[in-house]
Amino acid sequence: MADSFSINNEMSGRRKFLVAATSVAGGVAGVGIVAPFVLSMMPSERAKAAGAPVEVDISKLEPGMLLMVEWRGRVVWILDRTPQMLATLEKLEPQLADPNSEKEQQPDYAKNRTRSIKSEILVVEGICTHLGCSPVFRKDIAPEDLGSDWLGGFFCPCHGSKFDLAGRVYKSVPAPTNLVVPPHVYLSDNVLLIGAESKETA
Numbered sequence: 001m002a003d004s005f006s007i008n009n010e011m012s013g014r015r016k017f018l019v020a021a022t023s024v025a026g027g028v029a030g031v032g033i034v035a036p037f038v039l040s041m042m043p044s045e046r047a048k049a050a051g052a053p054v055e056v057d058i059s060k061l062e063p064g065m066l067l068m069v070e071w072r073g074r075v076v077w078i079l080d081r082t083p084q085m086l087a088t089l090e091k092l093e094p095q096l097a098d099p100n101s102e103k104e105q106q107p108d109y110a111k112n113r114t115r116s117i118k119s120e121i122l123v124v125e126g127i128c129t130h131l132g133c134s135p136v137f138r139k140d141i142a143p144e145d146l147g148s149d150w151l152g153g154f155f156c157p158c159h160g161s162k163f164d165l166a167g168r169v170y171k172s173v174p175a176p177t178n179l180v181v182p183p184h185v186y187l188s189d190n191v192l193l194i195g196a197e198s199k200e201t202a
Contacts, residue, residue, distance in 0.1 A: 053195030055187065058121070066137050068126065071194045075126040075134065076182055077154075078192065085165050086120065088151040089113050092164050095149055097171045098178050105129075106181035107197060115166040115181055123184050123194065124167040126154075130175040133158035154179070 051072045058078060061067055064085070067078040090113065093099040101111045109117055116122050128135050135154040142148045146155060146162065154163040162170040167179030183197045 051195070053193050056192045056194060057190060058192050059190035061121075063120075064139065069194065071182065074182075076194055077122070077124050077126045077137070079122040079124075079137075079165070081114075081120050081122060081165055085152060086114065089164060089166055092149070092151060092168075095170055096164065096168045097173075097176075099168060101168070101178060103177050105178045107183055109197075110181045113166065115168070115178070117184070117186065121192075122166060123181060123192065125180040125182055127180070128156040128158065128161050128175055129169070129177045129179060130156065130159055130161050130173075135161070135163065135179075 054069060054071045056067070056069050056078065058067065058080075061078065061080045063080050063082045065080050069076050069078065098105075099113075101115060106115055110123075114122070115124070126134055133156050135156040137153075138146065138150070138155045139152045140146075140150075141152060142150055150162070151164070153165050154167065156162070156175065159174045161173040161175035163175070163179055164170070167181065169175045169178050182194055184192060184194045185196055185198055187193050
């Protein structure tokens, strides 16, 4: 009887070991699959430390989609704006504090209504110009908490600052200026370089 009990115990122990080993192996394989997708969106540690320009593949960016990347320890948003989104920019100008981007929050080539090189692609730092909080992307139109004048944009839940889909700040909110447009250049139709203003300076 004791022998039978020992054998059962031993078999049970082996079974648990095999289940655990299989789970660990599966977990390692899973990490191997997921990690490349995460790492591909992040610059190397050396590049981050040096503040080097960051190349971003935007080939999979779809209309209405927001992509987040890191440059110099800051989050940078890349938004592919639909024609409907672009149509809101002129409508909102009477409600904006700096609709013509007079304050130096962007390079000269982004000093236009869309604040961009390509009208549909917005590249902007995702940092509120009030106290450095991180706003959230709100695509919804006229939600109860943001009012009937809201046609989509970026809302900072910390203190209520609002920015349109070009990163331009609304009047009468705590944030004093538009969101910052970092230096950037297109290396090709699908590759964006953040942190440089020409291919030569990259």
